[in-house]
Amino acid sequence: LHYSIAVIPGDGIGPEVMDEGLKVLKAIEESHGGVRFANDVMDWNCNYYLKHGKMMPDNGLDTLKDYDLILLGAVGAPGVPDHISVWELILPIRRAFQQYVNLRPVKLLKGLESPLRYKNHADLDFVVVRENTEGEYSNMGGRMHQGTPYELAVQNNVFTRYGTERILKYAYSLAEKRPKKRLTAATKSNGINHSMPFWDEIVKEVNQEHPGITTNLYHIDALAAYFITRPEEFDVVVASNLFGDILTDLGAAIVGGLGLAPSANINPERKFPSMFEPIHGSAPDIAGKGIANPIAQIWSLSMMMDHLDLPEISSVIMNAIEQVLVDGKVLTPDLGGNATTRELGDEIVRQIYQA
Numbered sequence: 622l623h624y625s626i627a628v629i630p631g632d633g634i635g636p637e638v639m640d641e642g643l644k645v646l647k648a649i650e651e652s653h654g655g656v657r658f659a660n661d662v663m664d665w666n667c668n669y670y671l672k673h674g675k676m677m678p679d680n681g682l683d684t685l686k687d688y689d690l691i692l693l694g695a696v697g698a699p700g701v702p703d704h705i706s707v708w709e710l711i712l713p714i715r716r717a718f719q720q721y722v723n724l725r726p727v728k729l730l731k732g733l734e735s736p737l738r739y740k741n742h743a744d745l746d747f748v749v750v751r752e753n754t755e756g757e758y759s760n761m762g763g764r765m766h767q768g769t770p771y772e773l774a775v776q777n778n779v780f781t782r783y784g785t786e787r788i789l790k791y792a793y794s795l796a797e798k799r800p801k802k803r804l805t806a807a808t809k810s811n812g813i814n815h816s817m818p819f820w821d822e823i824v825k826e827v828n829q830e831h832p833g834i835t836t837n838l839y840h841i842d843a844l845a846a847y848f849i850t851r852p853e854e855f856d857v858v859v860a861s862n863l864f865g866d867i868l869t870d871l872g873a874a875i876v877g878g879l880g881l882a883p884s885a886n887i888n889p890e891r892k893f894p895s896m897f898e899p900i901h902g903s904a905p906d907i908a909g910k911g912i913a914n915p916i917a918q919i920w921s922l923s924m925m926m927d928h929l930d931l932p933e934i935s936s937v938i939m940n941a942i943e944q945v946l947v948d949g950k951v952l953t954p955d956l957g958g959n960a961t962t963r964e965l966g967d968e969i970v971r972q973i974y975q976a
């Protein structure tokens with residue numbers, strides 16, 4: 622089993638956590654024979670932008686297309702506007718490769734305590750399916766009358782039948798495979814009166830094909846509150862691009878923070894490479910200090926193994942992470958410890974060799 626990976630460490634803590642991820646891949650190769658990864662590292666980030674006026678070369682997407690997988694750290698640096706770093710690198714990749722599913726588990730790992738202290742582990746285990754190619758991140762709109770009192774900005778939401786159906790079908794088929802047989806869809810059809818009623822209608826249509834799945838449609842504001850007050854209710858939560866983005870930072874917060882939250886940008890048809898990354902950004906406030914938590918990045922590798930149909934290796938990685946958390950001796954500051962990124966990565970690698 623041989624896979625090629627395009628590795629984009631990015632900016633800030635991106636390269637710091639990526640180093641630990643690459644160590645984990647090497648440990649998997651050495652300890653769980655048969656699987657091989659050929660990694661090519663791309664220097665596409667904000668420094669590249671400052672030098673070349675773009676985040677990646679003109680043929681960047683063509684280059685990536687030939688890889689089996691893409692691994693991303695995080696991008697964004699002071700001095701480059703965030704809409705440039707995100708719109709010129711991450712969003713084109715998600716769109717060009719039809720990575721229309723953004724999978725984001727919200728799961729409290731063994732050894733951790735949720736800030737929702739009255740909840741136990743079984744209460745905090747669900748997955749958010751975020752639509753990843755359209756919706757509010759449309760790039761359609763414009764600005765007018767700049768510098769006048771009549772200045773205005775318009776950004777359209779785009780919900781196509783094709784795009785909405787395919788994300789909902791994916792979410793329902795995932796719900797079929799999970800224990801609670803329950804799907805929650807985020808909406809806001811009371812306030813957003815064209816696109817969201819359309820979304821709700823398609824939820825109901827796709828639901829017809831999955832009579833065994835209990836479906837709830839919640840307005841996004843109430844749903845955000847339920848993440849705190851009754852997270853045990855959720856199993857699969859499906860949301861538009863923006864709603865899913867916001868919900869998953871909240872989801873990360875209830876299971877220990879952004880340093881622990883992974884994501885997979887999936888092209889389910891496997892026509893194009895899928896991309897795996899932590900959900901956090903480049904964290905300029907702690908970049909360069911060597912104290913970022915590498916677990917989100919490493920967990921994203923476990924998701925990558927699931928995507929490759931290598932569930933045993935996926936479990937080896939998760940068990941190693943959880944064992945280190947249960948031991949509780951080597952933790953980064955966000956987890957209440959004083960270990961460095963590298964020390965935590967080394968500890969996880971040690972567990973992988975022992976497995």
Ligand code: NAI
Pocket residue numbers: 634638694695696697698699703707711879880881898899900901902903904905906907912913914915917955
């Ligand atoms: P952020 O996720 O970088 O940081 C938010 C907070 O979480 C910070 O206090 C940070 O120190 C902490 N944090 C994040 N990851 C951590 C880790 N692994 N270990 C310990 N603490 C961690 O979000 P923020 O500050 O809104 O954005 C910073 C930059 O990152 C911006 O340029 C933004 O555009 C970019 N960004 C990039 C993303 C990506 O590459 N996919 C996603 C989100 C933001």
Ligand code: MG
Pocket residue numbers: 866867870900
């Ligand atoms: Mg986000």
